[in-house]
Amino acid sequence: MVFNSFTFLIFFAVVFGLYWLLPGWAARKWLLLIASYVFYGAWSPPYVFLLLASTFLDWWLARLIGRSADPRRRRWLLVASLAGNLGLLGYFKYGSFLLDNFAVLLASAGIAWQPVDAGIVLPIGISFYTFASLSYTIDVYRGEMRADSKFSDYALFVSFFPHLVAGPILRARNLLPQIAAPRRPTLNEVGWGLALFCFGLFCKVVMADALFAPVVDEVFAAPGKFGAADTWAAALAFSGQIYYDFNGYSLCAIGLALCFGYAFPDNFRHPYAAVGFSDFWRRWHISLSTWLRDYLYIPLGGNRGGAWRAGRSLMLTMLIGGLWHGASWMFVLWGGLHGFYLWAERLLQRNGAVAPDEGRQRLRQVLTFVVVTLTWIPFRAPDADTALGILAGLFRSGLPPMLDLPGLAAIAAMIFTVAWHMSMRERRFEPVIAAWGKSRQLATVTGCLAAMYLFSGGDQRAFIYFQF
């Protein structure tokens, strides 16, 4: 079930209504748990059992870790949790990819072998819920959390429908205490939650799908056909599409959770105003970048052990981060490029070549945005040929622009987006909208609703991040 569907609106209205009618906290939590499993099962009923099994395994292993004082046993239990989660992820997400690559490797050695098509269907959101669940066992192992949650509370943490299929990736230490403590959302929380949901859907339906996606799809489908102007429009448009798609989803998730009284952390903080790449990753998909930092980069050594060792940890983290997005070498390349930028930036900063607070911030913002935009090309391209075709197209002269109005609209929207991010870089949206006059607030919300209606009824695209 996607958020931009009538089915979800009806589902939400029913769950929200019942939530307010039910008297007790325990009953409300059970309602949310059952609703979350219905939400997941509506995509594919059998995979509900996979979610349940994965949840139970981590909850049970975390309890055993919490009760054990033997470091060796604790370590083995953690390994079991890691193997369970990463094994699921490996089988469902990377199984075919690994077999295909193995076949290529054999072929290069002159051995012809074709893997059987196992017809594996990727369980939606598996990358998100396995990471959320893993954070719990690791935190318990590190002694940062107590493993005393009830199974139903823990199951609600993993499956709570606003974040279940596309994040933000929540930590048990953030959400479990909220689940444990009874609360009733205020009218203002519900109102702001619904407003955020409305803004999130606007980002998805209007900006990502109606404005940017058609330009991106057309150029990436036939990169050789277009000249520099159109190819730049498509590259910029993909920067816009992926931001509005994923940020839209995150806003929806945050807003929906708030309607039930739960606070989710921000997942984006005006990333296209970033000054440099470490700043970019503090602003883009924050829940993933902090997860990778805390559970991968730091255990790999982090900043310790000199520039080369830190660089190796950084590269490994970003390569794995790239692979997390999908079973394709293009994602690995994208992650590797970002790893390289982060490493190079760190070396330059260490050598004093880039002072963090020097006055040319605006120029560095624009440069960061341009490099990030170009780096999205391998992320979006299905294969290396397409990516190279797009890169060549950026410098292809002699072909007149063909995309006209859609291309111009995409470029204009991206200029507006970057300018908005720069102006909002150090600010939050809440005080800004609160300072607007009533008529402007009303016009904004009404405009979002009207625009969503106007652009409804076309090709319904699933949120990009559902596939990850």
Add this chain to the structure above:
Amino acid sequence: MLPQVPWPGLLAAAVLLFFAAAIGMEMRLDALGYQPTARDSQERWQAARARASRLGERALILVGASRFQLGLDLDVLRRETGLEPVQLALDGSGGEPILAGLANDPKIRGTVLVEYYDHTVGARGGVAEDMQRRHEKSSGRLRLWKRPAERSETRLTEWLHERLNAYADGANPWSSLRWRILPAAEARQYLVTRPDRSRLADYARVDMPDFYYRRVARTLGEEIDVKGPSIEALLAQRIAALKAEDNADFLAASREVGRMAEQIRARGGQVIFVAMPSSGMVREIERRRYPRERFWERFVAETGLPGIHSDHEPELRGYACPDGSHLDVRDRGRYTAALADLMKRKGFLAPDQGGTRQ
């Protein structure tokens, strides 16, 4: 941190304003003569295709393009043949990929009516190929994996879209606003899609003769300004210059079509080819490019299949296509009844369908 705004009142006001604007749009479209229609969506076609398999020998499956969608009345076919018609024709597409899929589906044991159009014999790719591929993909999946949310969304979306003028005939509210409400010239809806995927064309609602000339130009495959001076003479000149197409590939493709049809006939089914009527300059283009003796007659000979050409049957002549290519809503019922009667008399249908199978 929550913005201190009276959200409940503000949201309620926004919703009210939005509904007022949407209702205003609906009323304006209504005043312009638009009416809600079914949406000829991918899901609807897939549902029809699945039904064709389920019906077995009771199915009367229609494969082709817009001439079938606009020209055949499914209620009349049902009444006249006692079979259950299933409309699988796809606007702007050759039907061969669909026929190939039917041939390979062991559940297809009914009667298949295929729209014959000389230039689509052997045509692959396009919407038909895409639809067929999607059908094979979805039917290959276990029933267990079918997605309840997708099914419910399809039903809800169809229910809503079939009740709002803003979605009439595949439009969305933005295109309705841009192309139907805002233009100074009054637009009029001439096509209505029914839930059974047939489409009703009311050519009294289009601007003639420009509409007709545009169709002629499209059939010629040329971009011609139909509002230009002496358009009739210009089109006639272009038509006069047309040469007959080579038929070597056509004949090879015809034999392949024959093999597909034979697979269905071997299971007890029937395959009948029907060439729908055309008129005026469109018919003249077709005659010049695809002479009867080199195309239609060779097709029937190569395939050995029953076929009906509307131009050659006295009962089916005399139906004028206002745009040169498609029947008007006022003629489709009579034409369909005449076609069904002819199929029975020629023995193309089984005895229990009112005929004696050939």
